[in-house]
Amino acid sequence: MNRRNFAKSAGLMTIGAATLPLIACKDSKNFVAESQTPMQPVFPFELAPLAYAFNALEPIIDEQTMTIHHDKHHTGYVTKLNAALENSEMKSLPLLDILQKVSASDADLGIRNNAGGHFNHQLYWEVLTPGGKQMPADKLAAAIDSDLGGMEAFKTSFAEAATKVFGSGWAWLVVNGDKKLEIVATPNQDNPLMSGVVETTGVPVLGIDVWEHAYYLKHQNMRKNYIDSFMSIINWDMVGARFDSAMG
Ligand code: MN3
Numbered sequence: 001m002n003r004r005n006f007a008k009s010a011g012l013m014t015i016g017a018a019t020l021p022l023i024a025c026k027d028s029k030n031f032v033a034e035s036q037t038p039m040q041p042v043f044p045f046e047l048a049p050l051a052y053a054f055n056a057l058e059p060i061i062d063e064q065t066m067t068i069h070h071d072k073h074h075t076g077y078v079t080k081l082n083a084a085l086e087n088s089e090m091k092s093l094p095l096l097d098i099l100q101k102v103s104a105s106d107a108d109l110g111i112r113n114n115a116g117g118h119f120n121h122q123l124y125w126e127v128l129t130p131g132g133k134q135m136p137a138d139k140l141a142a143a144i145d146s147d148l149g150g151m152e153a154f155k156t157s158f159a160e161a162a163t164k165v166f167g168s169g170w171a172w173l174v175v176n177g178d179k180k181l182e183i184v185a186t187p188n189q190d191n192p193l194m195s196g197v198v199e200t201t202g203v204p205v206l207g208i209d210v211w212e213h214a215y216y217l218k219h220q221n222m223r224k225n226y227i228d229s230f231m232s233i234i235n236w237d238m239v240g241a242r243f244d245s246a247m248g
Helices: 003-009 063-085 095-101 106-126 139-148 151-164 223-233 236-247
Strands: 012-015 018-021 023-025 031-033 169-175 181-187 203-209
Touching (some): 095 106, 139 151, 139 181, 151 181, 151 203, 151 223, 203 236
Antiparallel strands (some): 169 181
């Protein structure tokens, strides 16, 4: 799959070197996807290949974990999402629209879990890179300083949110409706775009998967080790691009 198809399948638009999410927040309650573009993929959704080798994040995330996580878990979400959409009126919608439209009702559960699973994992692969990228000294860095008290405070708060997730879920760095950075957590495969489901909405710019399947082979019960080492493989260029896009 070439880069263009990867961007399409990731629900993202490629602008120059940066891959930006097609999402903008319009007010404090509603996040409206700028989905009126042919670039956004619709049903049937496809799994994009990783942009790096399965062993590229060693020793922090091991090859076997990455292989199973991408080829089995993420594949499963895509397959089940397509199956759940087959007879749904949401079938014609782009992924970002589906996420924002999904409700907390039992009827939407399959779409909610698997649309979330697909989006969340696309973001996760994208915000990681072998060896990490240095935090850029730009608008994102300034926002981390002003909104979260600086890089060290961010790391502590983000790790704490990820550590405290009970059972399976995610911790997120989001741009909230006030255009401020905020750290939130969601259970299962929910994410902060799901305004019909979650309490605190926002546009995710960084996310960490704390399901045991993301780290258990390497780190076993020591989730904190995984979370702390995750910080050193973050692709801050990508997080910055997502931040810029979310800020409009
Ligand atoms: Mn996962």
